[in-house]
Amino acid sequence: QVQLQESGPGLVKPSQTLSLTCSVSGGSISSGYFHWSWIRQPAGQGLDYIGHMYSSGSTDYNPSLKTRVTISVDTSKNHFSLKLSSVTAADTAVYFCARASYGGILDDWGQGTLVTVSS
């Protein structure tokens, strides 16, 4: 089990880029076979899987966001990051980072961070 903690601006202006970081403790981000994942949840709604970076360095992005999303890993800092460009109010949500094992089981989650898109 690892601990994950999201950080980043809570307010982003429309058309700008949302940037979040997930710090991982209790284990190395470069060990094992895990998907380092981002999920979001608009207020009062369900969960949307944004995408992930696999331990090998490959990435998968939800097709609905693919043109705007970048997920990267910094092994030296033991953290991974999310960038979502050209944001609109529809991107306002709580953003969670998580670790997925065994091909998709989200067994460790961060506490989530609210990002509001507003001018």
Place this chain on the structure above:
Amino acid sequence: EIVMTQSPATLSVSPGERATLSCRASQSVTTNFAWYQQKPGQAPRLIIYGASTRATGIAARFSGSGSGTEFTLTISSLQSEDFAVYYCQQYNNWPWTFGQGTTVEIK
């Protein structure tokens, strides 16, 4: 994209009673399927994976069943801490997708 449909949207149950939640996939996901519990202001918590395997630390009153397109989560005797929203998830096909959630509330 595989669509996951949960029913009912809301389930009203008295403490001590059994709760049965359902999830249907728009196409087969074999047993690459999980259930999560989410309480207000918290992150989701893994309850069941592989359709029927309880996650570490999950009480035996939680059980999962099903394969293919039909899945069930059963809570045998609801405790006060079990009232929450439950989400199903498939991880058989990309993109991984969640159901819209079932709220289990106190009757």
